[in-house]
Amino acid sequence: MEYIRVTKENLEEEHICCAISNNKDVQVSSKKAWLADRFDEGLVFLKSVERGKCFIEYIPAEHAWNPIEAPGYMYIDCLWVSGSFKGHGYSSDLLSECIKDSKEKGKKGLCILAAAKKKPFLADPKFLKYKGFEVCDEADNGIQLWYLPFEKGAKKPMFKECAKHPHIDEEGYVLYYTNQCPFNAKYVPVLEETAKNNGIPFRAMKIESRNDAQNAPTPITTYSLFCDGKYITNEQMNDKKFLKLAQ
Structure with missing residues (x-):
């Protein structure tokens, strides 16, 4: 497989x-x-x-849009290989390139979100374990921070306190989201309209800055749905899924 790096120059x-x-x-x-x-x-x-769906996206952890403390690490926003691309070793290729690049940049290691059991839009824990990653922190809702240190004794990354106990003081449904996931531009308005038409209390909180993302009340900032203060899911909802959930 041949890979290409997307930059400011070729993004469009x-x-x-x-x-x-x-x-x-x-x-x-x-x-x-x-x-x-x-x-x-x-x-x-x-x-x-x-x-197709075969890519990796990563950023220095200090600039990640997640409430983590991981100075000197590289944070993987997304490693996604699916459809006809699965089963050919492309995930390993992409991760290897990330490791190589991160080491050349003097990073202490990598970190990424996952859970004990595979969840939508999160890394596969079985793959991470196979590649040498370990769990270094876990929030109350089961979302885990995994890491792969490049050197012995490297300080483990951790969630900020605001994310360890995902909870908000607001009734009804509240969605925290960013433009990091492209699907949100379509499906967040769908939820807003569906909630309005069915009399369901709903508020969408778009995270507009890195500072807000790094102090969010949830480990997952791309999409986190709460109900009556309790974290529910990070899975993007269409109208049918949302109405079924709200029943």
Whole structure:
């Protein structure tokens, strides 16, 4: 497989490997706008030259949009290989390139979100364990921070206190989200309209800055749905899923 690095210079021309093929789709444009502001902070987006879901996205942990303490580490936003790309070793290829690049940049190691059992839009814990990652912290909702240190004795990354006990003091449904996930540009408005039409208390909280993301009440900032103060899920909802959940 041949890979290409997406940069500021080629961002507009490149397909960004999600499930949306139209570069002018609002979902793609919102994600690209988010990416464009991250490249100067050290974000790397490496993808297959072929269209499809085969890419890795990572950034120095100090600039990650997550409430973690991991100075000197590289944080993997997303490692996604699916569809016809699965089963060919491409995940290993992408991770190996991330490790090589991170070591060359003098990083202490890598960290990434997962859970004890595979959850949607999170890394596969079996794959992480196979690659030498270990759990270094866990929030009350079962979301785990995994790490792969490059040197013995490296200080373990950890969640900030605000994320260890995911809870908010607000009734009804509250969604925290960012433009990091392209699907949100389409599905957040769907939830807002569905909730309004069905009299369901709902509020969407778009995280607009790294500072807000690093102090969010949830380990997952791309999409975190709460109900009556309790964390529910990080799985993107369409109207049918949301109404079923709200019954």
